[in-house]
Amino acid sequence: MRKGEVTRQHIIEEAAALFNRRGYAGCALREIMEATGLEKGGIYRHFNSKEEIAAEAFDYAWGQAFAVRTRGMDEIDDAVDKLRRHVANFTEKTGFPGGCPVLNTSTDADDGNPVLRERVRGAVKRWRAMIVGIVEQGQAAGSVRETFDPQEVATRIIGALEGAVMLARIERNQAVLHSTHALLDSWLLSEVRASGKVRRG
Amino acid sequence: MRKGEVTRQHIIEEAAALFNRRGYAGCALREIMEATGLEKGGIYRHFNSKEEIAAEAFDYAWGQAFAVRTRGMDEIDDAVDKLRRHVANFTEKTGFPGGCPVLNTSTDADDGNPVLRERVRGAVKRWRAMIVGIVEQGQAAGSVRETFDPQEVATRIIGALEGAVMLARIERNQAVLHSTHALLDSWLLSEVRASGKVRRG
Numbered sequence: 001m002r003k004g005e006v007t008r009q010h011i012i013e014e015a016a017a018l019f020n021r022r023g024y025a026g027c028a029l030r031e032i033m034e035a036t037g038l039e040k041g042g043i044y045r046h047f048n049s050k051e052e053i054a055a056e057a058f059d060y061a062w063g064q065a066f067a068v069r070t071r072g073m074d075e076i077d078d079a080v081d082k083l084r085r086h087v088a089n090f091t092e093k094t095g096f097p098g099g100c101p102v103l104n105t106s107t108d109a110d111d112g113n114p115v116l117r118e119r120v121r122g123a124v125k126r127w128r129a130m131i132v133g134i135v136e137q138g139q140a141a142g143s144v145r146e147t148f149d150p151q152e153v154a155t156r157i158i159g160a161l162e163g164a165v166m167l168a169r170i171e172r173n174q175a176v177l178h179s180t181h182a183l184l185d186s187w188l189l190s191e192v193r194a195s196g197k198v199r200r201g
Numbered sequence: 202m203r204k205g206e207v208t209r210q211h212i213i214e215e216a217a218a219l220f221n222r223r224g225y226a227g228c229a230l231r232e233i234m235e236a237t238g239l240e241k242g243g244i245y246r247h248f249n250s251k252e253e254i255a256a257e258a259f260d261y262a263w264g265q266a267f268a269v270r271t272r273g274m275d276e277i278d279d280a281v282d283k284l285r286r287h288v289a290n291f292t293e294k295t296g297f298p299g300g301c302p303v304l305n306t307s308t309d310a311d312d313g314n315p316v317l318r319e320r321v322r323g324a325v326k327r328w329r330a331m332i333v334g335i336v337e338q339g340q341a342a343g344s345v346r347e348t349f350d351p352q353e354v355a356t357r358i359i360g361a362l363e364g365a366v367m368l369a370r371i372e373r374n375q376a377v378l379h380s381t382h383a384l385l386d387s388w389l390l391s392e393v394r395a396s397g398k399v400r401r402g
């Protein structure tokens with residue numbers, strides 16, 4: 001990486017930790033200056049606006065969180081086991097400091113900041129598509145019940161996980177994540193997984 | 202209501218609509234002045250700080266949303282039907298403009314603003330207690346399966362509903378709310394409700 005790229009990445013990483021905890025409006029440029037040790041001019045040499053910093057910071061934070069939450073899935077063949085690993089990763093590991101970047105940034109940007117909102121929409125779209133793809137692959141292979149709408153499986157998983165993160169953080173209670181894990185896992189095993197009888201593939 | 206109280210309530214209501222959409226840091230006092238038609242001094246005659254306005258605004262917004270979401274529940278005797286009404290209210294009606302005040306304010310305040318965070322914690326605590334109370338009442342009456350932990354039923358319902366609101370708002374897709382409604386409703390009917398066989402009351 002060239003020196004300019006190193007500095008740009010440094011700004012993105014420091015800003016991501018601030019924005020994910022405090023929101024777009026809650027994080028002043030001055031705080032990014034303090035965290036990076038750079039002057040205003042040193043920051044705006046790399047970005048056109050605070051909005052651009054926040055958008056890049058979101059992509060970075062979500063990239064980090066998504067990597068943690070998809071870890072090990074590629075090595076698993078079975079669709080239901082892939083989804084179980086995803087749920088386990090999400091509920092057992094910290095994706096990024098300050099809570100889920102999608103949860104934080106979507107509630108922050110859904111009524112404003114169109115640039116940031118589009119970044120979050122894109123992230124959710126890709127996340128949903130990943131789950132839908134796994135469900136479809138499982139249905140093609142006969143390991144996932146055909147009665148399930150892949151989009152609805154994605155809605156159930158993403159909704160339950162994000163709602164659980166919200167509750168765990170405001171209640172300061174990790175038990176919410178464990179019980180959400182247990183509930184989704186037993187649903188995946190007992191309902192989503194095709195049993196011998198319902199297998200039609 | 203005395204004139205001072207009318208003005209105070211007017212400020213709370215206007216501020217609630219702004220804070221719920223834009224967050225604590227995202228809403229400047231100037232905007233509350235514009236929305237209420239009051240000068241700074243006219244606002245701070247009724248409140249000690251922006252924090253106090255935001256805390257009262259949250260209580261107001263959540264009070265409005267909770268009233269919509271609990272509508273009609275008192276007239277229903279059966280515990281499972283009470284919970285079904287709650288889920289239907291939540292997914293079919295708009296609780297408050299800008300999305301769920303608990304979702305917005307908890308992600309906004311969970312890493313800062315201790316006053317606001319305590320208000321949200323209190324709201325979640327009472328919401329959870331309401332669901333737990335209904336489940337316990339149902340278990341005592343034999344209409345809810347005893348195998349269910351009332352706290353986990355509350356986690357599942359609140360988590361699924363809040364996650365669905367997040368998705369519906371960022372994806373701009375109401376179908377997410379409908380499918381979450383259908384999923385929770387069928388779970389309440391087919392699993393939470395005690396069937397004749399498992400009834401042990």
Ligand SMILES: [Mg+2]
Nearest residue numbers: 107108110111
């Ligand atoms: Mg919002």
Ligand SMILES: [Mg+2]
Nearest residue numbers: 308309311312
């Ligand atoms: Mg937060």
